[in-house]
Amino acid sequence: MKTDVLKRDCDVAIIGKGTAGLSVAARLSEKLKNDINVTVVGSNFGNSAFSPWNLRLQDTNSMFELLSRGIKDNDQISLVRKVSEEHQNAVNWLLSGSNIQVVETPFGIRPVGYATGRRMLKLLESKINNYFSIINGKVTDINIEPNNFKTFTSSKKSNSEIRSKYLVIASGGKGHTQENTTGNVSKNTNIINLVDRKGVETVDTDRAMIHPFLIKDEKTGISGLIAGKFLTTCDFYSIDKFGNTNEFLPSNIKDSIKNNDYHHLFSDLEKLFSSKVIKGHKIIMYTRMTEKDFDDFKLNDEYGQIFKNKNFDEINRGLNIVPGYHYTLGGIRIDKQCETNIPGLFALGESSNLYNERPGGVGHIDSLVLSDVIASAIN
Ligand SMILES: Cc1cc2nc3c(=O)[nH]c(=O)nc-3n(C[C@H](O)[C@H](O)[C@H](O)COP(=O)(O)OP(=O)(O)OC[C@H]3O[C@@H](n4cnc5c(N)ncnc54)[C@H](O)[C@@H]3O)c2cc1C
Numbered sequence: 356m357k358t359d360v361l362k363r364d365c366d367v368a369i370i371g372k373g374t375a376g377l378s379v380a381a382r383l384s385e386k387l388k389n390d391i392n393v394t395v396v397g398s399n400f401g402n403s404a405f406s407p408w409n410l411r412l413q414d415t416n417s418m419f420e421l422l423s424r425g426i427k428d429n430d431q432i433s434l435v436r437k438v439s440e441e442h443q444n445a446v447n448w449l450l451s452g453s454n455i456q457v458v459e460t461p462f463g464i465r466p467v468g469y470a471t472g473r474r475m476l477k478l479l480e481s482k483i484n485n486y487f488s489i490i491n492g493k494v495t496d497i498n499i500e501p502n503n504f505k506t507f508t509s510s511k512k513s514n515s516e517i518r519s520k521y522l523v524i525a526s527g528g529k530g531h532t533q534e535n536t537t538g539n540v541s542k543n544t545n546i547i548n549l550v551d552r553k554g555v556e557t558v559d560t561d562r563a564m565i566h567p568f569l570i571k572d573e574k575t576g577i578s579g580l581i582a583g584k585f586l587t588t589c590d591f592y593s594i595d596k597f598g599n600t601n602e603f604l605p606s607n608i609k610d611s612i613k614n615n616d617y618h619h620l621f622s623d624l625e626k627l628f629s630s631k632v633i634k635g636h637k638i639i640m641y642t643r644m645t646e647k648d649f650d651d652f653k654l655n656d657e658y659g660q661i662f663k664n665k666n667f668d669e670i671n672r673g674l675n676i677v678p679g680y681h682y683t684l685g686g687i688r689i690d691k692q693c694e695t696n697i698p699g700l701f702a703l704g705e706s707s708n709l710y711n712e713r714p715g716g717v718g719h720i721d722s723l724v725l726s727d728v729i730a731s732a733i734n
Contacts, residue, residue, distance in 0.1 A: 361515040363488075365392035367733060368506050368517045370494050370546060371525030372397030373404070374475065374719045375704025378726035379523050380489075381482035386730045393487040394517050396494060396508050401527050402682060402705065402718070406472040409463035409582060410446060411716030415439045425711035433691040434709055438717070438724045445723035449478060461584040461644070463716065475719065490515070494546060497522070499553045502699040521699045521733050524550065525722075528683030528705035547685040547706060556696040558686040558708040581640065581676070582715060586612055588643040591676070593636040603638055639673035682718055684708065692732040693725055701729050 367383060369376045372395055380395050411418070419439035426432055446457065455466045455478075466475075483489070492510030504522040508515045526546040551557045581589060591603040604612075608627065611620040685706035693701050704722045 361513050362518070363394065363515060364518045365394045365488075366519060367391065367393045367521045367523065368504065368519035369393065369395045369523040369525055370397065370506065371395075371401065371523075371527060371704070371706070372399065372476070372489065373401040373525060373527060373704060374472070374479070375403075375527075375706070375722040375726070376523070376525035377476055377479035377483065378722045379525060379701075379703060379729050380487055381479050382726040382730035383733065384482060384484040384487065386727075386734050390486065393484075394519070395483075395487065395489045396492050396506065396517065397526075398491060398493055403472040403476060406718065407462075407465065408472055408475050408719050409465050409716045410442075410457060410720060411714065412443055412446065412457070412464055418442065421714055422710065422717065430690045431709055431711075434689070434693070434721075434725060434728075437728065438721045441724045441727075442717075442720045445720065445727070449475070449723055452481075453478065461588070461648070463582050463585075472719075494526075494549075497546075497549060497553065499550065499555065499697055499700065501697055504700065521701065523729060524687060524695075524700070524702040524706050525704050526685070526706050528685045547687065550687065554697070555700065556688045558688050585642070585644065590641050590643075592639050592641075592673070594639060595636050600639075638676045640676050641673050681715070682713060684710065684713070691728075693729045694732060701732070703729060 369379055376395055376397060380393055383391070383393055413421070416439075419436055422435040422439060423432055426435065450457070450466070457464060458467045460467065480489075490508070490510065492508040492515065494506055495509050496507040498505035498507075502520055504519050506517040506519070506522065508517060524546055529545065529547060547557065592600050593603040594600050605627070608620065608623050610616075611623065682705055685702070686708045687695055687702040687706050689695060689702050689707045689709065693703055693707070695702055703725055705718070709721060709725075
């Protein structure tokens with residue numbers, strides 16, 4: 356029985372072990388020369404671990420135009436400007452010390468042979484000071500006083516109370532991809548609801564993006580998205596409960612795919628997937644890519660394994676597609692330093708209110724860039 360409560364004091368506590376949380380820990384490791392105490396707490400799920408990491412790499416102006424679409428808040432504008440200016444540098448920072456190369460493939464721009472979120476998290480972990488504590492556990496409550504936080508964590512081994520001067524919320528948005536693909540999400544306390552009740556300003560956001568073309572490997576749990584040029588090689592069919600097969604995509608959606616018009620594509624697809632007409636239908640995808648195409652692009656990572664585990668005959672018979680969360684936003688309002696309305700309390704990644712609509716390929720990039728903003732503010 357767990358009776359003892361372990362108390363630990365630290366300078367910075369971070370809730371979340373996804374891209375956002377580990378990026379902040381890695382940046383703090385680099386920035387702070389004198390020993391500061393950092394504790395990262397999280398459980399091992401989260402969107403980062405289940406996603407690939409396609410990267411949107413564009414010139415500053417077109418990136419800014421895309422990311423700032425529909426945003427009126429000056430702080431958000433300032434943050435997306437920063438992401439637009441610094442994203443390439445941040446990716447270089449992440450890959451520094453490794454020989455991983457980012458290349459354009461039919462699956463999007465990605466680090467070839469290395470394109471899963473789990474591997475990216477490992478790379479971030481390798482940049483974190485080994486005297487920082489990274490613990491497994493679920494945060495069940497937080498006491499919030501400016502520059503003085505108490506985080507209550509429950510784990511299999513013990514309960515702990517972490518006191519910190521700074522707290523970074525990197526706990527993801529309101530939903531996780533696992534919820535959609537397995538219906539079996541852990542009974543995690545949702546930090547967004549928790550802090551909302553404690554006076555942290557949040558923006559009511561329904562901003563979630565369902566990505567319809569999610570494939571999942573039953574063996575590893577890794578899911579991947581059909582995106583990039585790959586998508587243009589695919590045909591989709593729906594099969595109803597009587598076994599009738601019909602072409603699935605209407606012509607406007609096919610045009611958006613052909614023209615790379617992702618702005619309309621996702622909203623149109625969401626409407627299609629939520630329509631009553633397709634409820635209960637199975638969606639099957641066929642690709643015109645060949646086995647050689649897959650081999651040529653060295654899909655020797657977990658993403659490629661999704662296909663390899665299925666073997667090419669099975670792929671030829673059609674892959675089962677399930678719509679899944681691509682992201683959900685938590686809506687914690689942050690200023691241009693990623694700080695909330697409570698001094699010393701920061702938020703990053705999907706937990707925040709950044710973006711009005713978030714395009715694909717920036718989920719990891721923004722955390723890689725803005726983690727540096729948080730580390731500088733704490734410094
Ligand atoms: C299938 C899929 C494909 C994607 N593809 C791409 C892509 O190609 N390129 C791209 O840039 N982005 C992609 N994304 C989006 C990207 O993965 C996410 O936006 C990003 O990883 C979110 O990171 P995060 O750290 O904010 O949140 P998460 O990765 O969700 O991490 C949240 C962390 O908080 C922890 N946590 C939550 N609640 C608690 C609690 N109560 N106590 C303790 N810990 C808690 C979780 O355990 C987890 O460690 C994809 C997402 C999905 C689902």
